[in-house]
Amino acid sequence: MSTTNQELNNWIEEVKELTQPDRIHWCDGSKEEYRRIVQEMLKSKQLYELNQETHPNCYLHRSDPNDVARTEHLTYVCTSKSETAGPNNNWMSPSEGHEKVDKLFAGCMKGRTMYVIPYCMGPVESPYSRCGVELTDSPYVAINMHIMTRMGNQALKRIESEKTFVKGLHSTGDLSIENRLIMHFPEELSIKSIGSGYGGNALLGKKCHALRIASYQAKTEGWLAEHMLILGLQSPEGETHYVAAAFPSQCGKTNLAMLIPPETYKGWKVWTVGDDIAWMHLGEDGRLFAINPEAGYFGVAPGTSEKTNPNALAMLQQDAIFTNVAVTEDNQPWWEGLDEGTPKTDWQGRPFDPSQGKAAQPNSRFTVSAKHCPSYSPEAENPKGVPISAIIFGGRRPSLIPLVYETKSWEHSVLVGASVASETTAAATGKVGVLRHDPMAMKPFCGYNFAEYWQHWLSFSSKSKNLPKVFHVNWFRQDEKGEFMWPGFGENIRVLEWIIGRVKGQAEAIPTPIGYLPARGAISTNGLDVSNETMDELCKVDEQGWIGEASKVRTYLETFGTQLPQELRDEQDKIIKVTPNKCPTH
Ligand code: OXD
Numbered sequence: 292m293s294t295t296n297q298e299l300n301n302w303i304e305e306v307k308e309l310t311q312p313d314r315i316h317w318c319d320g321s322k323e324e325y326r327r328i329v330q331e332m333l334k335s336k337q338l339y340e341l342n343q344e345t346h347p348n349c350y351l352h353r354s355d356p357n358d359v360a361r362t363e364h365l366t367y368v369c370t371s372k373s374e375t376a377g378p379n380n381n382w383m384s385p386s387e388g389h390e391k392v393d394k395l396f397a398g399c400m401k402g403r404t405m406y407v408i409p410y411c412m413g414p415v416e417s418p419y420s421r422c423g424v425e426l427t428d429s430p431y432v433a434i435n436m437h438i439m440t441r442m443g444n445q446a447l448k449r450i451e452s453e454k455t456f457v458k459g460l461h462s463t464g465d466l467s468i469e470n471r472l473i474m475h476f477p478e479e480l481s482i483k484s485i486g487s488g489y490g491g492n493a494l495l496g497k498k499c500h501a502l503r504i505a506s507y508q509a510k511t512e513g514w515l516a517e518h519m520l521i522l523g524l525q526s527p528e529g530e531t532h533y534v535a536a537a538f539p540s541q542c543g544k545t546n547l548a549m550l551i552p553p554e555t556y557k558g559w560k561v562w563t564v565g566d567d568i569a570w571m572h573l574g575e576d577g578r579l580f581a582i583n584p585e586a587g588y589f590g591v592a593p594g595t596s597e598k599t600n601p602n603a604l605a606m607l608q609q610d611a612i613f614t615n616v617a618v619t620e621d622n623q624p625w626w627e628g629l630d631e632g633t634p635k636t637d638w639q640g641r642p643f644d645p646s647q648g649k650a651a652q653p654n655s656r657f658t659v660s661a662k663h664c665p666s667y668s669p670e671a672e673n674p675k676g677v678p679i680s681a682i683i684f685g686g687r688r689p690s691l692i693p694l695v696y697e698t699k700s701w702e703h704s705v706l707v708g709a710s711v712a713s714e715t716t717a718a719a720t721g722k723v724g725v726l727r728h729d730p731m732a733m734k735p736f737c738g739y740n741f742a743e744y745w746q747h748w749l750s751f752s753s754k755s756k757n758l759p760k761v762f763h764v765n766w767f768r769q770d771e772k773g774e775f776m777w778p779g780f781g782e783n784i785r786v787l788e789w790i791i792g793r794v795k796g797q798a799e800a801i802p803t804p805i806g807y808l809p810a811r812g813a814i815s816t817n818g819l820d821v822s823n824e825t826m827d828e829l830c831k832v833d834e835q836g837w838i839g840e841a842s843k844v845r846t847y848l849e850t851f852g853t854q855l856p857q858e859l860r861d862e863q864d865k866i867i868k869v870t871p872n873k874c875p876t877h
């Protein structure tokens with residue numbers, strides 16, 4: 292196969308010369324091709340068949356144990372000026388970046404097949420979608436890209452007519468950390484990633500393209516590329532409001548996007564548009580419209596259960612790829628948190644021995660087509676996207692941060708987004724449970740300087756009078772015994788109901804210096820085992836605590852120096868000046 296796009300042909304020739312693959316396989320995106328690659332991987336033991344009676348077309352992949360998460364310290368943004376990348380990114384000059392990484396790519400595909408994967412992020416017909424081509428020597432990447440993107444002929448056709456695409460070069464290299472680099476060249480619209488087969492490092496359409504490169508493009512072109520789920524909340528009256536929510540990795544985006552309302556919420560329904568990434572553009576009426584650039588879910592397996600996410604369990608019964616989960620006696624996939632089954636073999640293929648750690652790797656994953664999700668919204672295929680009524684920020688915060696509050700203005704919203712902090716999780720290598728600043732949940736994913744990114748967010752208030760309302764939530768508050776105070780999961784619909792109530796001007800709130808908090812009783816606890824005292828605690832403002840929080844946030848924001856937008860300082864000053872004695876409790 293070849294293409295009429297000369298730039299693509301030339302680039303493939305260059306890469307061929309550099310990496311020296313034995314064969315080149317142009318992916319057409321057909322089911323037949325997917326099946327063929329799976330068969331080859333089964334033969335070479337890069338995939339294992341799971342129980343085909345309980346889980347038809349489900350397979351297991353086991354990664355190198357040193358390659359199970361994103362490696363942020365080896366991820367770079369290579370721009371001509373270091374200020375463009377900002378203090379939030381590791382930086383290298385493009386010439387140094389290319390030189391370093393090309394040395395690793397030299398001859399790395401000898402004996403291997405290079406897959407050419409044209410892909411489209413977003414519905415192929417959408418004006419907001421963007422294409423890319425990934426060249427990779429990993430068949431695991433090829434089959435995952437089949438699920439996660441619209442790829443093959445349909446994408447190539449669009450590339451040929453549009454004549455632009457992001458160039459992504461990937462090789463698993465020797466899988467060693469010493470020879471691993473994940474490099475982004477936003478000014479050239481290109482990515483070079485070597486030494487890892489892990490999703491976030493290797494499925495280049497996802498974090499590398501749809502967030503790091505796209506956020507840079509979005510800034511230049513006036514839109515937003517965000518680490519956000521998109522859901523539609525349908526009320527018993529049949530009205531649907533769309534919400535976009537940014538939480539750091541492993542903080543429950545997939546669970547919230549697929550929420551099933553509890554018994555007491557008869558007639559309510561959550562529609563899933565996306566679980567990880569939102570691209571948002573201003574519509575003619577000034578509303579923000581969002582598309583999900585992905586076509587599948589690369590979700591965290593541990594903790595996914597009948598209680599936390601029944602829709603996810605249902606969609607994982609067929610056609611899914613599992614990575615680094617454990618296996619039961621009868622060869623079904625297993626992970627911690629599942630109610631049924633016991634692990635026989637751990638994620639590394641050893642007989643399970645609890646003294647050696649968890650059965651499933653804490654960042655073990657599933658890859659599955661979005662179309663298998665019972666709550667998948669038909670609107671996810673709408674080329675125009677869905678209108679966003681509310682944006683939610685949140686993180687894992689055991690103390691201080693209330694269950695929910697609404698911001699006071701767009702400028703305040705940007706400050707609240709910029710102030711997001713969360714405990715680290717197993718999605719990236721490093722210690723878990725450490726509180727770190729993660730503005731807009733984009734710390735690992737913003738492809739340029741956060742100071743400019745906040746300025747970009749601020750600029751929307753002068754472009755539209757019809758922007759979504761903005762909220763902050765925290766599902767993770769703990770009491771003095773370390774127990775979660777809010778039940779979370781399906782019960783989070785109670786908070787969504789209040790949020791949409793605010794959008795409609797109906798739900799009651801109390802103004803405080805940090806924003807609008809739910810009035811007592813405004814969030815329904817009907818049928819819930821949560822006392823009024825706990826609700827009061829979850830919805831109060833601890834003045835001293837907030838002064839301390841504000842000072843930590845200020846210290847962080849000031850690391851961006853003179854580039855920090857003054858509006859963020861002003862917004863914070865407003866809170867600090869009025870906080871003592873002005874925070875009503877219920
Ligand atoms: C992800 C992540 O895989 O955020 O979505 O790490």
Ligand code: MN
Nearest residue numbers: 518539540567
């Ligand atoms: Mn994510």
